[in-house]
Amino acid sequence: MMEFRVWAPRAGSVELALAGERRAMTSEDGGWWSVEAAAADGDAYAFVIDGDELPDPRSPAQPDGVHARSRVVDHGARTWTDAGFVAEPLERAVLYELHVGTFTPEGTFDAAIGRLRHLRELGVTHVELMPVNAFDGTHGWGYDGVALFAPFAPYGGPDGLARFVDACHAHGLGVVLDVVYNHLGPSGNYLGRFAPYFTDRYRTPWGDAVNFDDAYSDEVRRFVVDNAVGWVRDFHVDGLRLDAVHAIFDGSATHLLEELTREVHAAAEALGRRAVVIAESDLNDPRLLRAPAAGGYGLDAQWSDDFHHAMHAVLTGERHGYYEDFGSLADLARAFEHAYVYDGRYSRHRKRRHGRPATGLDGSRFVVSLQNHDQVGNRARGERIAQLVSPERARIGAALLLLSPFVPLLFQGEEWAATAPFRYFTAHADPELARAVREGRRREFAAFAWQGPVPDPQDLQTFVCSKLDWSESGREPHASMLRWYRDLLALRSREPELGDRTLLHTRVRFDEDAGWLALHRGTLVVVCNLADVERRIGTGAERRLLLASGVARVEGEQVILGANAVAVLAPAR
């Protein structure tokens, strides 16, 4: 016998639909309903709320899609081979973001396992999976999740995810999972039929906000915290990346993020593992990272978009949209030395002051990238940096990223300058929704017509063309880019000074007019010439070359760099 439970505090009657039968469930304290029934792994079931049959809000599997019956899953029945595995701490982490559906031609967890050796050899420490929660349709980015506890069936469902994590661990790789707690997708979201999961107190760009502080919010918070803890406990993940926490509105005295982080940490610790909580945050607010004793939420790290934008604007020269706030070498220097470029400064793009200094927080608290799913995918045509700038400039970006004092994140295929774009793709069955998404996307990019025509997110080809072509990685010019990434990551892990995460120890010198920048990491220095002509750059001490891209020659304490060259220098012996 197995106990089925569901929270439906305002329902008049709740039944369990199992096989051909419906059984009345018993109302319990706090709006919960329960019933015992004979059921086994894989059995289909649903809850019937006042006569309407609906999938379980906490469904562990939706093999037939998000509208169909849920399936019983016995997480305890799985065999794991990862006893004793502990992921690298963030101080030594290099993340690799991948989207299961486009990472391989097959688009499954099992196919992705075949590429783990590549990742290990590349030098990354963690895979970061874009959301794997079930969403409507056959493919999509995953941020439209509606069955938050059910790994997406086309990827391989719960067993596929478990096999993937176990294989990552066997390869010495940790797994960070992208989870979305700020909204639910537009199709297949039945939560509101069960309980007040949503509130109209706040507005998100994607509709009603999740109810984290209004009446009945305790159980909504529990739903989210249990989800977070479940990934750690049942799927052995080593960390969570929380999507857009600035759209998680919570005015209560203990913010959801503080509660969630505390519980995730505690759950991992109780299991003898480590699990980190990383936020995507648009707030530049160090409160997320500070300890609860200092009034913070205690998260382990946050994404730092300022770093990306400062780098992207310098490398590409683009100044549209939010890039209008960036573009100078001074901004890039601030990103290296202070993490936040906007730490209380006036932002032209936001038309207000933004952020607060991250004083005292070290580089292991900030995940930085040159490319990620958002920055690539949220362009009209999903171009990667290698499609926007010369290979030489892309290499400068890689060097600054991977030799930074922060936690670098690579985006799938970045390491070999993959030619596949990463476009925004959806597969909504509902024609109304499909039209809304298509038109919304067009409207969004109306102001950026120079980026070219906007591909239709609903066109299957938009998805298919975003899949990586792994055959490239062995061919030039991709193979040499791959060597560059490997060399940089090897250097990062070999040189103790590159392991120093104290931002106060990071110093950047630059000449805005001459177009060069030197990143000092202890006695090492990464010198970049962003100009289109050769530059002679002083480095303050006698040097020798450790690694270079392009023309680089050392003369005493000076380095001569060709146009768009970058060199890593150590003190002369």
Next chain:
Amino acid sequence: MMEFRVWAPRAGSVELALAGERRAMTSEDGGWWSVEAAAADGDAYAFVIDGDELPDPRSPAQPDGVHARSRVVDHGARTWTDAGFVAEPLERAVLYELHVGTFTPEGTFDAAIGRLRHLRELGVTHVELMPVNAFDGTHGWGYDGVALFAPFAPYGGPDGLARFVDACHAHGLGVVLDVVYNHLGPSGNYLGRFAPYFTDRYRTPWGDAVNFDDAYSDEVRRFVVDNAVGWVRDFHVDGLRLDAVHAIFDGSATHLLEELTREVHAAAEALGRRAVVIAESDLNDPRLLRAPAAGGYGLDAQWSDDFHHAMHAVLTGERHGYYEDFGSLADLARAFEHAYVYDGRYSRHRKRRHGRPATGLDGSRFVVSLQNHDQVGNRARGERIAQLVSPERARIGAALLLLSPFVPLLFQGEEWAATAPFRYFTAHADPELARAVREGRRREFAAFAWQGPVPDPQDLQTFVCSKLDWSESGREPHASMLRWYRDLLALRSREPELGDRTLLHTRVRFDEDAGWLALHRGTLVVVCNLADVERRIGTGAERRLLLASGVARVEGEQVILGANAVAVLAPAR
């Protein structure tokens, strides 16, 4: 010549209307417009935004109402007699909340001055004025303010307010001013015609939220902070009471409340004065009070509704609305020992957990009351506690309030058990708005029909009957209640142990079934018998009587209290 300035970042043209002329204003950086013109104190002016003549958002005076032209006011021209005055710190403060329009028959600042001696003799240290900002109509509570910098003309305008504050200081009384930064009133609010003062990102019970974190919010924040600082600088007020800060939504890294408090403190300090910032907060969140170094906003104090509700529910036996969360002596004991009764506990009324422990914060950080404008006025018929319970029970409430470790606040007339109710009254000229308010009020109290018919807020009589009848205060039974309040306040200021604000030193013993409660303040003890029969209560040591209401007799370490009696006991000599 005088400079006129206004912020109108999206206006195509702005003119100054002064006397019979309109002069073009010059566009400056940041959306400001300015012009110099010859003008003197009292001159009427307006700004013309794209052809529409509107009062100044920062108007210092609106003698002809909130829709009419603004007036020039030279704050520097006033004579003050309060040099060197510094208000009592909150540790020693007793606040007295008054509504200028009903405190005296005349309803003016000048008439209120005539009652300051009464307040001083009563033993209060600060007057707390309900909002004096200009609002539409001839009378009202003041929370519908629209000209936030202009003291309400019917009360006496800016000069009247200045005379009142100066007179308070001459009587040794500080002045705390109630200010409303969470919304603006429904009539005469022209701010949106000037700039994006409002946002639809958040929902308040009173309409659009003020824009504290969206585009253009820097100047909106400046508007509010300048307003707060202006009361201190131009009107010498000694503190601000911020209305409903839980409806001040600000997701930015530095919360408006932190910025405002820092600036108010700094402005007062620069002037050699002291100004406190007190929040009305429904959050039970100690972050408001903690120091910025500990991740807090650094406010001086907050209202503690939990104290009121715990006391009210015990004294009256009422359990409707939010009182359903209170009613036990255990709750009242928690209020005394921990300030927040709900510090993470589940609240039935809110249908969620609420609050967070206020660990380490002392009693001077919490303003408590037995009655205040909200708790009296937000009943259908505006009854005071003395209309709801026997005089004996009201005296118990007064003793617990005034001998508590917190900052007590009295509501006008409470000290003599005034018979005037304090009802919700408005004077909206717009018939639509008048109807909406009338019907809204009726709807609000539909569930509380037992409170009696809901008076019409628009009926002049609803306002008039809320005015205090001062002749009562010298007559019995009012005179003896007044003596009781005076005696309690005298005791509070005389006994050093009652000045101890450390909540850890406060201990409450009670017997829920027998209905008695003993509040220990050092070696002193306040013992209340809330039962309808005599009780014999142990006090742990030989005692003598300091003060009592009702039948009270000491026998060794025991006190015998008649029904609804209260006694203050000291150790036997």
